[in-house]
Every structure is written in C-alpha cells, then in structure tokens.
C-alpha cells in the first residue's frame with residue numbers, strides 16, 4: 218500500500234483535520250498522481266456534514282483534482298510520468314451497462330464509484346478524495362490536462378466545468394440562442410463563460426444586484442435581478458434554454474415562464490426539498506424541464522480540451538488546506554469568487 222495524508226472529516230459534526238490513510242498499490246492499468254490542487258465543491262460541504270445521509274467516515278472530500286503523474290502501471294498507454302492529469306467525480310464504473318458503453322459513466326446503471334464518500338466497484342473498499350497528497354486511479358477514469366492553463370484554475374473544471382458543459386452540449390446550445398443562467402456561483406460562473414464561448418447570447422438571472430458587473434466581466438450580455446418582478450415579467454417567453462444552477466429553494470414556475478415555445482430548462486443545482494411545478498408552466502408552449510448530472514469521461518476530456526484551446530478556466534481563490542473549515546463557512550455565505558481551490562503544497 219502507498220502511504221497518503223490529507224484532511225478528513227472524522228465525523229459529520231467535527232471540523233476537517235489532518236488524516237493519514239493508504240492508497241492501493243499501482244496496478245497494471247493504474248496511475249499514481251501527486252495532487253497539486255483540489256477544488257472545493259459545495260457538495261463537499263454537504264457530504265462532510267452528512268446532510269445527504271449515508272456518509273462514510275472518516276471522509277476525505279474533493280473531486281476537482283489536478284496533479285502530476287508520478288508512477289504508471291505496466292499496461293498504461295495514455296500517460297507517462299510527468300504528465301498532468303485530472304480526476305473528477307468518479308473513479309470507476311461497471312463498464313458494461315448501456316450507459317457505460319455509451320461513455321455516460323456518470324449514469325452507470327449499477328452506480329459508479331464516487332471519488333470519495335463511496336466505494337470502489339468491489340462495494341467494500343472506501344474511496345478517499347482529493348484533499349490529499351496523492352491518489353491512485355485507473356487510467357481510463359483519469360483525464361489529460363493541458364499545460365497551458367494555470368492548474369489551480371483548471372481544478373474546478375472537473376466538477377463545476379463539466380456539470381455546466383454537458384447540458385450545454387447535450388441540448389446543442391450555440392449561436393443564435395437566447396440562454397439564461399440562473400444563479401452566479403461556482404456552477405453559474407462557469408456556465409456563463411462556456412455558454413458565451415459557444416456563441417449564445419447570455420443573460421444572468423441573479424437575486425443580488427451587486428453581481429451585475431461580475432456577470433458582464435465573465436462574458437454575460439445581460440443581467441436581470443430575479444427579485445424584480447417587473448424586470449422578470451419583461452423576460453417572459455424570451456429564452457431557448459435556461460440552466461438553473463441554484464441549490465436553494467426557488468420557484469421553478471417563475472423561470473419556466475421565461476422560456477420560449479419548445480424551450481428547455483435544465484436543473485444542475487439541487488434544492489434540498491421538492492419544488493412544485495404546475496402542469497400549466499409546461500403545457501402552453503410545449504416546454505421541457507430536465508436535469509443533468511456532471512458528464513462522462515469522453516465528454517469531460519472534450520470540455521478540458523475545449524477550455525485549453527479557448528483559454529477558459531475558473532475564477533478561484535487559492536487557500537491553504539488548514540483554512541478549509543473557514544472556507545466552508547464562507548462558502549455557506551456565498552463569500553467566494555467563485556471557487557475555493559486548495560494548494561496541496563500547504564499540506
């Protein structure tokens with residue numbers, strides 16, 4: 218086994234603290250990565266505090282991992298020592314179900330192996346995430362990272378980037394489309410950059426008027442304060458596509474009213490309780506309400522390559538790992554622009 222160190226939540230109620238554990242030996246198809254940066258996703262906080270239940274403790278969170286390959290197994294073809302690499306939200310899947318066969322491993326029908334707070338496909342061995350110095354993964358579940366972007370700003374692409382990229386691509390968003398992004402946080406700020414880069418005319422809908430300048434700087438063309446009933450009314454029937462990045466309670470019917478005929482609203486944020494949708498928010502105008510979850514390996518690679526080519530990366534605040542608990546508290550208050558990223562050299 219390989220000795221590893223990181224930060225873990227020992228229990229749901231305790232703050233994260235230094236933790237020593239082991240990674241598996243590098244198998245024939247594995248790579249070992251020295252982790253350089255790990256993004257801090259909102260779901261890290263939910264899981265570390267066991268707000269979604271069934272948490273496995275001690276828990277080492279982190280699924281926005283970038284680093285450098287330090288060892289490769291005998292049969293590894295994709296990587297060599299010294300290459301840059303990334304790991305997203307899962308590290309394995311069944312590889313045989315229809316979803317896996319189609320490269321949609323995130324929807325693996327027996328359940329993929331989460332990067333942390335889950336188990337390997339043996340359903341016994343717990344997985345530990347990226348708030349650590351090293352990780353061993355199968356090369357097929359490891360992404361190639363181009364050297365031209367700052368690595369700290371690349372890390373959040375592995376979750377926030379792909380979560381917003383996948384629906385934009387699946388619903389073929391591009392030139393000539395009116396797109397609204399609801400909520401300007403970790404997900405929303407990537408959605409604005411990507412949708413604008415794909416050629417769409419982007420409007421940010423946010424509860425806080427103070428975010429207007431940022432929205433425009435990120436590439437949005439318009440900004441609407443969603444608390445302003447008159448301003449929202451003026452947007453009715455305007456959008457081909459709405460990406461809803463909000464994970465707090467909000468009225469979906471209000472946003473559905475902004476769609477054009479045949480428009481689609483996709484949820485990527487996860488509010489804590491069910492939201493009521495009136496049939497008449499959908500029927501007149503043949504509207505679609507859908508959801509989307511991260512992306513498969515092939516699509517994640519496509520997104521990383523696109524971002525490298527178009528010089529797109531996340532806006533981040535780099536922190537030392539000892540400050541992770543403070544970062545969680547600040548994240549709860551949306552006090553971050555737009556993603557915390559841990560510099561693993563501080564471990």
Ligand SMILES: [Zn+2]
Pocket residue numbers: 258259260261280376377
């Ligand atoms: Zn995430």
Ligand SMILES: [Zn+2]
Pocket residue numbers: 310311312313314315316317318322324325326327328
């Ligand atoms: Zn599968």
